[in-house]
Amino acid sequence: xxxxxxxxxxxxxxxxxxxxxxxxxVDESKRGLxxxxxxxxxxxxxxxxxxxxxxxxxxNAFDAMMATELALAVAYPSAGNIGxxxxxxxxxKDGNIGGIDYREKAPLAATKDMYLxxxxxxxxxxxxxxxxxxxxxxxxxxxxxxHEKFGTLPxxxxxxxxxxxxxxxxxxxxxxxxRLKRFQEPFAKANKDSxxxxxxxxxxxxxxxxALAETMQRIMENGRDEFYKGETAKRLVKFxxxxxxxxxxxxxxxxxxxxxxxxxxxxxxxxxxSMSPPSSGGICLAQIMKMVEPYDLHxxxxxxxxxxxxxxxxERRAYADRSYYLGDPDFVNVPGDDLxxxxxxxDRMSSFSFEKATKSSDVSHGKVQxxxxxxxxxxxxxxxxxxxxxxxxxxNATYGSKLYCSDLGFFLNNEMDDFSSKPGVPNMFxxxxxxxNSIAPEKRMLSSMTPTIVEKDGKLLMSVGTPxxxxxxxxxxxxxxxxxxxxxxxxxxxNAPRFHHQWLPDVILFEPNSFERAxxxxxxxxxxxxxxxxxxxxxKVDGILVLDNGKLEGGADKRGDDTxxxx
Ligand code: GLY
Numbered sequence: 001x002x003x004x005x006x007x008x009x010x011x012x013x014x015x016x017x018x019x020x021x022x023x024x025x026v027d028e029s030k031r032g033l034x035x036x037x038x039x040x041x042x043x044x045x046x047x048x049x050x051x052x053x054x055x056x057x058x059x060n061a062f063d064a065m066m067a068t069e070l071a072l073a074v075a076y077p078s079a080g081n082i083g084x085x086x087x088x089x090x091x092x093k094d095g096n097i098g099g100i101d102y103r104e105k106a107p108l109a110a111t112k113d114m115y116l117x118x119x120x121x122x123x124x125x126x127x128x129x130x131x132x133x134x135x136x137x138x139x140x141x142x143x144x145x146x147h148e149k150f151g152t153l154p155x156x157x158x159x160x161x162x163x164x165x166x167x168x169x170x171x172x173x174x175x176x177x178x179r180l181k182r183f184q185e186p187f188a189k190a191n192k193d194s195x196x197x198x199x200x201x202x203x204x205x206x207x208x209x210x211a212l213a214e215t216m217q218r219i220m221e222n223g224r225d226e227f228y229k230g231e232t233a234k235r236l237v238k239f240x241x242x243x244x245x246x247x248x249x250x251x252x253x254x255x256x257x258x259x260x261x262x263x264x265x266x267x268x269x270x271x272x273x274s275m276s277p278p279s280s281g282g283i284c285l286a287q288i289m290k291m292v293e294p295y296d297l298h299x300x301x302x303x304x305x306x307x308x309x310x311x312x313x314x315e316r317r318a319y320a321d322r323s324y325y326l327g328d329p330d331f332v333n334v335p336g337d338d339l340x341x342x343x344x345x346x347d348r349m350s351s352f353s354f355e356k357a358t359k360s361s362d363v364s365h366g367k368v369q370x371x372x373x374x375x376x377x378x379x380x381x382x383x384x385x386x387x388x389x390x391x392x393x394x395x396n397a398t399y400g401s402k403l404y405c406s407d408l409g410f411f412l413n414n415e416m417d418d419f420s421s422k423p424g425v426p427n428m429f430x431x432x433x434x435x436x437n438s439i440a441p442e443k444r445m446l447s448s449m450t451p452t453i454v455e456k457d458g459k460l461l462m463s464v465g466t467p468x469x470x471x472x473x474x475x476x477x478x479x480x481x482x483x484x485x486x487x488x489x490x491x492x493x494x495n496a497p498r499f500h501h502q503w504l505p506d507v508i509l510f511e512p513n514s515f516e517r518a519x520x521x522x523x524x525x526x527x528x529x530x531x532x533x534x535x536x537x538x539x540k541v542d543g544i545l546v547l548d549n550g551k552l553e554g555g556a557d558k559r560g561d562d563t564x565x566x567x
Pocket of ligand 1: 376394395396397415418446447449470
């Protein structure tokens, strides 16, 4: 009897061990910047510094959001903007959560078939280059709405350093020099005259932005309506129409940012808070995480065959749903709760087997060649009060539509390409859309932006997000898993090599030279198509992790000029 009991106890403890194998220990030597109070992590040091200065002055994360967003518009013109839009998710010091959508809208004169020729074929370049690609910008409305609801410092105090930065200028980095070189041809194509960025800028040169400084100064003095109803609005509309665009003063006057309830879900004891439609980010992230949750990822190990298989198969299924169901919730019925229901996702994953790749479809979309990896930008902020924000903002492609308004000093987005111009035809990210994301006047185009906040045991754990078009969702996913499943530091988690699958095209993208050859070979043997050439960089993740001792660790992605600053 006693022997049997001991045996039973032994078996019980053995199987408990099997179910919960220990995770690797955190390598404390691999931490990013650690600070005691508050932090900003963004794509440029100048923006992180301006945001941090606002925090040091006693401003909160929302004041710093306005400062950082507008400083990125100066210091990081390839993605930071006032000619685009974005999303913010927040968790305040008391644990209240929310989100704001300042996504661009289709102009009033937009039509469903505006990018199709007489035969019904998509006209190449029309939704990506020049004035016809531009959606009505939301950024200025967004930052003012955030400030109105939560801000504590006067607008002047927040914007003065931004105006000063634009006047003083910003030093060109090595990566920026290379980026500017790559875009000379589209700049020349999209603009009637030569623009500021068509000089032969070199690393360490300083680019001054006097026109943008003037625009920012007027916004500082006259408020958000300067952009939507004032002199700036009039000059912008004239510029757009002179360049063959359809934006009107009415379009700008009607623009409003919208407060949205974020998507929330549980993952292995974490509470994930992410952006709701018109971003697909939160729903897609929820689908993928809930589909992978039953699998012992930490037991399989980071970027091992089994981990990659499980994650890829969940991604495949989530992106297939994205393309069919998701769009602007003010125009279409998005079955959000159904899409993230446990039974539904269990059923979706039931066809997965470790023995063989699932096939996405027989439809070939092999013509999609380009993944622009640097578009869009993300920043995370945590203040000393405990407020946290995650913000992703964009003009879509790198330098947006490439159309630069020299008079006002900023690039215009090409966000209209995020609509589905024609069902079944991929956009520049290779994403396929359906009726839910078709074009209509004043509709917001579907996004992949995934600003995300993570809670553990009812407390703030992480703020995270990234640029990367369709790869945004899968990059955020891997970063959260890297911290939670593989016990990486924030800095390790953002630096770790990434892969991506989006249903169609049916191929896994890998950052080159970062994965074991044997793993890639095994994937191919199982029927997966792999590609290491198309995406040299997948995402540029920035995040902040709250450590057990309450300090903050910044993760600033080594793939860009991203920088964590705090105090
Ligand atoms: N323009 C990229 C996105 O919103 O997903």
